[in-house]
Amino acid sequence: MSGQQTAVLILAAGLAGFTQGFSGFGSTVVALPLLGAIFGMHAAVPLGCLMALTINVILVTRLRAHVQRGALGMLLAAALPGMALGALLLGVLPEELLQALLGLAVLLLAAQSLRAGRPAAPAGRPWAALAGFLSGCLGMCIGINGPPVVAWAARQPWPREALKATLTSYFLLAGIGIVSVQTSQGLVTGPVLGLYAAGLAPLLAGLWAGEFFCGRLDDRDFRRIVLGLVAVMGAFLLWQAAHALLP
Numbered sequence: 001m002s003g004q005q006t007a008v009l010i011l012a013a014g015l016a017g018f019t020q021g022f023s024g025f026g027s028t029v030v031a032l033p034l035l036g037a038i039f040g041m042h043a044a045v046p047l048g049c050l051m052a053l054t055i056n057v058i059l060v061t062r063l064r065a066h067v068q069r070g071a072l073g074m075l076l077a078a079a080l081p082g083m084a085l086g087a088l089l090l091g092v093l094p095e096e097l098l099q100a101l102l103g104l105a106v107l108l109l110a111a112q113s114l115r116a117g118r119p120a121a122p123a124g125r126p127w128a129a130l131a132g133f134l135s136g137c138l139g140m141c142i143g144i145n146g147p148p149v150v151a152w153a154a155r156q157p158w159p160r161e162a163l164k165a166t167l168t169s170y171f172l173l174a175g176i177g178i179v180s181v182q183t184s185q186g187l188v189t190g191p192v193l194g195l196y197a198a199g200l201a202p203l204l205a206g207l208w209a210g211e212f213f214c215g216r217l218d219d220r221d222f223r224r225i226v227l228g229l230v231a232v233m234g235a236f237l238l239w240q241a242a243h244a245l246l247p
Helices: 003-023 027-039 041-066 069-092 095-114 125-142 146-153 160-184 190-213 219-245
Strands: none
Touching (some): 003 041, 003 190, 027 095, 041 095, 041 125, 069 125, 095 146, 125 146, 146 160
C-alpha cells in the first residue's frame, strides 16, 4: 500500500468506529465514500461490511436487552430476498453506477436523519417489510443497508436505547448474511482481508473514542455536523460518478 492508501484506510476505519460508537449507526456511510475513492467499490464494499460486522458484534453484547424482537424479525425476513437481488446487481452493474447509488443512499440517509427530530406518525408493517427488502438489496450491492431501516425505525415510538439496540442487532444479523454471500461469491479476497487487518486497530480505537464521547457532547449538534460532512461526500460521489458515466 502507498502512503496515501494507508492514511485513507486509517482515517476511514477510525471514523467508522467513532461514528458507530457514538450514534449506533453510520459506520459504512462514513467509511465507504473514502474507501471507494481509493480502493474501488468492488474492494470497498466487502471491506466496509467486514468493519461494520466487527463493530456490531461488540455493540450488540451491550445493548441486547433493549431489542424490539418482533420488529427485528420482520426486518430480517424481508431483507433476505433483497440480499439475493443485491448480489445479482453487484455482479452486473458498472463501478461508476455503484458509486452513484452509494452517493444517493448517503444523501437520503443524511436528509432523513436531519429530519428525525420532527414529529411523524409511526410507519406500519408494510413499510417495515419494504424497508427490510431495500436494506438487504442496498447492503449487498453497495455495502450500505442503513437508509431504509433507519428511516423506518426513526418513526417508531421507542426509547433511545430500544432504537439503538434494534438497529444494531439488525445490522449485525444482516451483516452476517451479507458477508457470507460476498464470501461465497469470491468478493472477500486476500487483499480485502489484508486491508481489514490493517484497519482493525484504528477501527477499534475509533469505536472506543465514540463510546467515550457519547454523552459528553451534545448529540444533536454532533450528528448534524457528521451528517453535513457525509452529505458533502455523497454529493461528491454523485458528481464523480456522473462525470465518469456521462460523455
